[in-house]
Structure formats: structure tokens, C-alpha cells
Amino acid sequence: xxxxxxxxxxxxxxxxxxxxxxxxxxxxxxxxxxxxxxxxxxxxxxxxxxxxxxxxxxxxxxxxxxxxxxxxxxxxxxxxxxxxxxxxxxxxxxxxxxxxxxxxxxxxxxxxxxxxxxxxxxxxxxxxxxx
Amino acid sequence: xxxxxxxxxxxxxxxxxxxxxxxxxxxxxxxxxxxxxxxxxxxxxxxxxxxxxxxxxxxxxxxxxxxxxxxxxxxxxxxxxxxxxxxxxxxxxxxxxxxxxxxxxxxxxxxxxxxxxxxxxxxxxxxxxxx
Amino acid sequence: xxxxxxxxxxxxxxxxxxxxxxxxxxxxxxxxxxxxxxxxxxxxxxxxxxxxxxxxxxxxxxxxxxxxxxxxxxxxxxxxxxxxxxxxxxxxxxxxxxxxxxxxxxxxxxxxxxxxxxxxxxxxxxxxxxx
Numbered sequence: 001x002x003x004x005x006x007x008x009x010x011x012x013x014x015x016x017x018x019x020x021x022x023x024x025x026x027x028x029x030x031x032x033x034x035x036x037x038x039x040x041x042x043x044x045x046x047x048x049x050x051x052x053x054x055x056x057x058x059x060x061x062x063x064x065x066x067x068x069x070x071x072x073x074x075x076x077x078x079x080x081x082x083x084x085x086x087x088x089x090x091x092x093x094x095x096x097x098x099x100x101x102x103x104x105x106x107x108x109x110x111x112x113x114x115x116x117x118x119x120x121x122x123x124x125x126x127x128x129x130x131x
Numbered sequence: 132x133x134x135x136x137x138x139x140x141x142x143x144x145x146x147x148x149x150x151x152x153x154x155x156x157x158x159x160x161x162x163x164x165x166x167x168x169x170x171x172x173x174x175x176x177x178x179x180x181x182x183x184x185x186x187x188x189x190x191x192x193x194x195x196x197x198x199x200x201x202x203x204x205x206x207x208x209x210x211x212x213x214x215x216x217x218x219x220x221x222x223x224x225x226x227x228x229x230x231x232x233x234x235x236x237x238x239x240x241x242x243x244x245x246x247x248x249x250x251x252x253x254x255x256x257x258x259x260x261x262x
Numbered sequence: 263x264x265x266x267x268x269x270x271x272x273x274x275x276x277x278x279x280x281x282x283x284x285x286x287x288x289x290x291x292x293x294x295x296x297x298x299x300x301x302x303x304x305x306x307x308x309x310x311x312x313x314x315x316x317x318x319x320x321x322x323x324x325x326x327x328x329x330x331x332x333x334x335x336x337x338x339x340x341x342x343x344x345x346x347x348x349x350x351x352x353x354x355x356x357x358x359x360x361x362x363x364x365x366x367x368x369x370x371x372x373x374x375x376x377x378x379x380x381x382x383x384x385x386x387x388x389x390x391x392x393x
Contacts, residue, residue, distance in 0.1 A: 001289065003336055003391040005362040017356040019366035023336050025388045027132065030337045033367030074134055074154050075161045075255075077208075077339075079369045083242040094148040100136040104150035105164030105253045107210045108242035111345040111370035122367045124337075126156045129134040158263065205265055205285050206292045206386075208339075214373040225279040231267040235281035236295030236384045238341045239373035257287045260265040 001026045008065040011058045012038060022062040029066050031123040033079070034058045035112060048085040048118045052092035055121045060096060063125065071130025073102045079120045083108035089119055099130070132157045139196040142189045143169060153193040160197050162254040164210070165189045166243060179216040179249045183223035186252050191227055194256065201227045202261025206234045210251045214239035220250055230261070263288045270327040273320045274300060284324040291328050293385040295341070296320045297374060310347040310380045314354035317383050322358060325387065333392025335364045341382045345370035351381055361392070 006022040006029070007013060014021065014032075023030045036043040036051035044050025060070050076093075080086055086106055093101070102123070112120050137153040137160070138144060145152065145163075154161045167174040167182035175181025191201050207224075211217055217237055224232070233254070243251050268284040268291070269275060276283065276294075285292045298305040298313035306312025322332050338355075342348055348368055355363070364385070374382050 001388055001390055002393045003362060003388070017359075017363065018352050019338075019363045021365070023362065023365050025336055025391050030365040030386075032365040033369070074156055075253075076150075077253075077367065079367075083244060086244065090149050097148075100134060100154065101148065101150045103152070103154050103161040103163040103253070105208065105210075105251065106244070107164070107240040107251060109369040110241045110372045113345060113348065113368070120367065120369060122337075122339075122365070124161075126132055126134070128132055129156050131133045205287055206384075207281075208384075214375060217375065221280050228279075231265060231285065232279065232281045234283070234285050234292040234294040234384070236339065236341075236382065237375070238295070238371040238382060241372045255292075257263060257265070259263055260287050262264045 006062060006066040008061040010061040022066055024066050027127045029063065029068060029125050031059055031062050033120040033122040035117045035120050037117060042116050049088035049092055051118045052089040055119055056092050056096040059121065059123050068125060068127045069130050070096045071099060072127055073123045073125040074129055075103045075124045077122045078104065078106040079109040079112065080106065081108065081112060081118050137193060137197040139192040141192040153197055155197050158258045160194065160199060160256050162190055162193050164251040164253040166248045166251050168248060173247050180219035180223055182249045183220040186250055187223050187227040190252065190254050199256060199258045200261050202230060203258055204233045204254045204256040205260055206255045208253045209235065209237040210240040210243065212243060212249050268324060268328040270323040272323040284328055286328050289389045291325065291330060291387050293321055293324050295382040295384040297379045297382050299379060304378050311350035311354055313380045314351040317381055318354050318358040321383065321385050330387060330389045331392045332358045333361060334389055335385045335387040336391055337365045337386045339384045340366065340368040341371040341374065343370065343374060343380050
């Protein structure tokens with residue numbers, strides 16, 4: 001059961017020797033903490049909702065590139081830089097998932113990789129879990 | 132291997148279209164970050180130990196509703212708002228588990244979902260892992 | 263599929279009734295958030311790179327004690343106390359892994375277990391995933 005790296009033409013690849021955006025092992029997939037960064041810009045600007053949409057869209061692209069569906073996700077871990085704006089993340093999340101939503105943890109961290117980033121989301125899932 | 136949502140009469144359900152407290156996939160279960168919030172009150176008040184007890188009790192209820200046992204947990208991720216009080220969380224954790232404790236990560240985050248919340252814990256496990 | 267606790271002579275054991283550094287369940291391993299703490303000292307001193315090297319070395323020792331290889335890791339979760347120094351963590355990480363790196367999330371938390379600790383890393387993997 002050898003891990004397999006998944007890439008999507010819609011999601012920028014990380015620098016060499018840092019991380020994989022998505023790995024598949026057996027029937028499971030693991031998606032790195034995604035942010036709204038896109039090259040030198042930030043998708044969604046200073047909107048938590050806009051950034052979260054960009055993040056969940058990246059996650060969708062990676063899952064689809066791996067051969068799965070968003071509802072195959074079983075767990076997400078979400079970091080925001082302002083907990084008071086978390087419902088904007090909920091709103092974007094509700095555009096990606098349906099039915100029984102993933103298990104979820106959402107906390108405020110003191111900083112993400114750049115000051116303009118407001119939200120980071122990682123995801124774990126099983127192909128077929130979404131039915 | 133379709134995911135199955137687990138509920139417990141002892142654990143309040145989240146709002147619609149946000150998350151599942153517990154999902155089961157195959158022989159694995161995934162429990163969302165639980166806090167001591169109970170409707171409009173916080174179990175355990177301003178005691179880190181009391182809140183942690185409430186959190187671990189919720190986790191126990193969800194695992195039992197799923198047909199497992201606390202010692203089936205293999206990994207917990209714990210966020211506290213005051214790292215200096217982490218041993219109060221240890222104390223509550225030691226009331227839930229026995230034998231070989233789960234792998235664990237515990238860090239201080241800058242905020243949880245409400246200012247009165249002191250601790251959040253997510254858990255992952257495998258049915259039967261506890262023997 | 264009963265969980266099995268793994269210890270390494272090269273990695274200090276936690277206090278009783280707190281956590282396991284490494285648990286194995288089936289073909290998967292789960293490694294607790296490791297820091298550079300070694301008894302009463304901190305390996306690597308006040309260097310983020312030095313501490314990260316110590317942390318990844320502990321992770322390697324635990325994986326090898328479990329019968330695996332570093333490249334079997336599929337996901338890491340990294341907390342640092344100063345996000346601006348994250349590339350020092352990247353540098354140490356690149357000394358442990360090769361080929362397709364693990365999925366990774368790295369955020370700044372407000373504090374780790376002691377003020378002198380700069381980085382904490384947890385890891386999840388599958389035996390054989392690294393080929």
C-alpha cells in the first residue's frame with residue numbers, strides 16, 4: 001500500500017521538499033492544510049468567507065483529482081486567525097459538503113504562514129465514504 | 132465503506148450543515164473537537180479540570196453510542212487557552228483512559244469558539260483497538 | 263486489531279497516565295506531538311532549526327522502533343511559536359523525508375508546553391507507504 005501523490009492543475013504545488021498537497025494510501029486521502037494563497041496573491045482578499053471558499057475549492061479540486069468526492073471527507077481541522085468570523089467559514093464549508101458533514105475542529109491560532117491569510121483547512125477522507 | 136453519523140442523547144447536536152460530532156467509517160471513528168458548551172451554559176464553569184471532564188465525558192458518550200470503548204481511541208488533539216493549566220486536562224484524561232494512553236498533542240491556541248471555553252479535544256480511534 | 267504501544271530507547275517516555283509516544287494499530291502508526299524537550303533540557307537550545315532536528319529525530323526513532331521508515335509518514339501537523347521561522351522547520355523536515363513528502367499543516371500556536379519550546383510535530387503513517 002504505497003502512498004501516491006495527487007496533484008491538480010487547479011491547485012498550486014508547494015516548493016520542492018516541503019510537503020504534498022494530497023497523498024493517497026489505500027482507500028484514504030490526506031490533504032495538507034490549504035490556504036487561499038495563489039502564487040503571490042491571496043484569493044478572497046481580506047474576506048474570511050472569500051478565503052474559505054478558495055480553500056474549500058482547492059480541497060475539492062484535490063479530492064476530485066484523486067478520484068473522490070467532497071462528501072468522502074470524514075474530518076477537517078480548521079485554523080482561523082479570528083474566531084469571531086468562524087461562521088463565514090461555516091458558510092463556505094456548507095457550499096462544499098452535504099448530508100452528514102465531516103467531523104470538525106475549529107480553533108483560532110495566533111498566526112498562519114502570512115499575515116494576510118485568515119484560514120487554513122486540512123482534510124482526511126475515505127473514497128466511497130460519501131456514498 | 133460509507134460513513135455513518137453517530138449521535139448520543141447525552142451530547143448536544145451541532146447546528147444544521149456545520150459538522151457531525153462523530154462519524155464512523157469501517158472500523159474507525161472520528162470525533163469532532165468537543166468543548167464543554169451545553170446549550171447556553173458551559174459545563175465545568177471556569178475550571179479547566181471541570182471543562183475537561185465534561186469534554187471527555189462527551190467523547191465517551193459518543194464512542195459508546197458508536198459501539199466502542201474509550202480505550203479504542205488512538206489519538207487525541209487537545210487545544211487549551213492556558214497551557215499552564217494543562218495538567219488539569221491530564222487529570223481528566225486519566226479518568227477516561229487506562230492502559231496504553233492515546234497518542235496526544237496538546238498546544239495552546241489563542242482562542243476557542245467562545246471566550247469562556249478553555250479546552251477542546253478531538254479524538255480518532257479504531258473499534259477493538261482497546262482490546 | 264489491538265493497539266500496541268511502541269517505545270524507543272532514544273526517546274524519553276512521558277509521565278504515567280498521560281499519553282503514548284507512539285501507537286500502532288494494524289498497518290498504521292500514530293506519533294504524539296513531539297518536542298525537543300529531553301528530561302530537564304531542550305535539545306537544540308533556542309534554535310528553531312536545532313529543535314526541529316531533535317523533534318524529527320525522535321519521530322524517526324519511534325517509527326524505526328515500530329518497524330517502519332520515515333517515508334511511511336503520510337501526514338504531519340506542526341505547531342511553531344514563531345511562524346516567521348517556519349523555514350527552519352522545513353529545513354529539518356527535508357533531512358528526514360525524501361520523494362513525496364507527507365501532507366502537512368503548519369500553524370503558529372500561542373504557546374507550547376514550556377516557554378523554551380519552539381516547535382511540536384505529530385505524525386501519522388502507514389507501514390509500507392514509503393515503498
